[in-house]
Amino acid sequence: MKKCAYCGTQLESLTKEHIIPFGLLEMYPDQDVTFNSTSLKNRIYKDNQGHSIKDVCANCNNNLLGKLDTYGVDLIREYFSTKYTEDSSIRINYDYHLLQRWLLKIIYNSIRSSELESNWFNDQLQYITHDIQENLPPVSIFGGIHVDMTAFGEDKALLLSPLSSYQPLYIYHSPAILINGVLFTRKRKISIDRDKMKFHRADQVVTIRFGSAMFLVILWKKSILSYKIEQFNTEFETLYPYTLFRPNQINVVLRRVTDSISCLQPGVIQSKKAMIEADEHIRMILGGRSVSETQEEWNKNWSKEDQKRGRILIDNLWFPDNKSVQRKFEEYFSKNK
Numbered sequence: 616m617k618k619c620a621y622c623g624t625q626l627e628s629l630t631k632e633h634i635i636p637f638g639l640l641e642m643y644p645d646q647d648v649t650f651n652s653t654s655l656k657n658r659i660y661k662d663n664q665g666h667s668i669k670d671v672c673a674n675c676n677n678n679l680l681g682k683l684d685t686y687g688v689d690l691i692r693e694y695f696s697t698k699y700t701e702d703s704s705i706r707i708n709y710d711y712h713l714l715q716r717w718l719l720k721i722i723y724n725s726i727r728s729s730e731l732e733s734n735w736f737n738d739q740l741q742y743i744t745h746d747i748q749e750n751l752p753p754v755s756i757f758g759g760i761h762v763d764m765t766a767f768g769e770d771k772a773l774l775l776s777p778l779s780s781y782q783p784l785y786i787y788h789s790p791a792i793l794i795n796g797v798l799f800t801r802k803r804k805i806s807i808d809r810d811k812m813k814f815h816r817a818d819q820v821v822t823i824r825f826g827s828a829m830f831l832v833i834l835w836k837k838s839i840l841s842y843k844i845e846q847f848n849t850e851f852e853t854l855y856p857y858t859l860f861r862p863n864q865i866n867v868v869l870r871r872v873t874d875s876i877s878c879l880q881p882g883v884i885q886s887k888k889a890m891i892e893a894d895e896h897i898r899m900i901l902g903g904r905s906v907s908e909t910q911e912e913w914n915k916n917w918s919k920e921d922q923k924r925g926r927i928l929i930d931n932l933w934f935p936d937n938k939s940v941q942r943k944f945e946e947y948f949s950k951n952k
């Protein structure tokens with residue numbers, strides 16, 4: 616007998632629950648490579664199904680968690696399925712508890728699938744599945760817009776770092792939240808570890824990217840005093856480009872939270888100060904042009920067909936044991952000799 620991770624019911628067999636909601640995987644069919652970013656496991660494999668876990672009963676999965684996915688996937692489709700530019704800002708409407716429960720469910724699933732240890736969720740399961748708000752958890756949810764700040768366009772930057780450069784969907788545990796930033800530490804030869812913000816009162820810190828949406832979720836230890844959270848939230852909003860989703864509000868204005876350094880590096884979060892330095896750096900490299908200008912130029916020069924061929928070549932090298940990858944490679948190159 617197996618036990619459902621949400622309601623505890625014992626059953627002969629349990630159903631499969633996706634870590635990244637299936638509705639989102641369908642929106643990004645190009646992302647058919649799964650990365651596991653936790654420290655315990657480090658692997659990469661190609662599939663079309665995405666990462667999943669099989670310890671949820673059919674009732675929890677379809678009736679209770681399914682509702683949260685409907686809410687979350689609609690939110691991403693409505694506001695975050697398009698690309699934004701450097702100076703974009705968007706106002707989005709949200710339902711705080713639906714958003715929070717959806718994100719908590721995703722993080723809880725990710726923790727179990729990565730075999731990370733956490734008791735934090737034990738007394739929050741009724742809140743996630745049934746919206747019982749008697750014992751609301753100490754959480755900070757920050758949001759922002761992921762803007763592609765690469766010179767060529769992130770989906771075309773395959774040549775720079777194959778596959779890993781384009782990841783429109785990811786969940787990253789324990790990101791490096793940098794105070795001075797990558798360029799600052801590099802110039803002064805300071806180790807990046809010394810620049811990381813330390814969290815003594817958090818159980819989990821997680822960054823999530825779904826399309827153009829960036830979330831930074833902090834699950835505070837249950838013993839924390841609420842004024843400490845408020846203090847952190849205020850300070851974080853001052854120093855970082857992220858905006859807090861407030862429980863008592865229904866909309867929020869979000870801005871760009873990525874720069875030319877952080878947009879290709881899941882798990883690196885830069886302060887406002889570090890972003891200014893990165894923005895100046897990329898403008899200098901591009902001889903004063905903006906990334907939207909160089910991306911447009913690159914789009915003209917590198918056709919969809921070129922992109923497709925590049926992807927097939929790279930997949931062939933990365934996944935020599937994957938039969939469908941190999942079949943695609945042979946088909947493509949026998950036709951296009």
Ligand SMILES: [Zn+2]
Nearest residue numbers: 619622672675
């Ligand atoms: Zn269940």
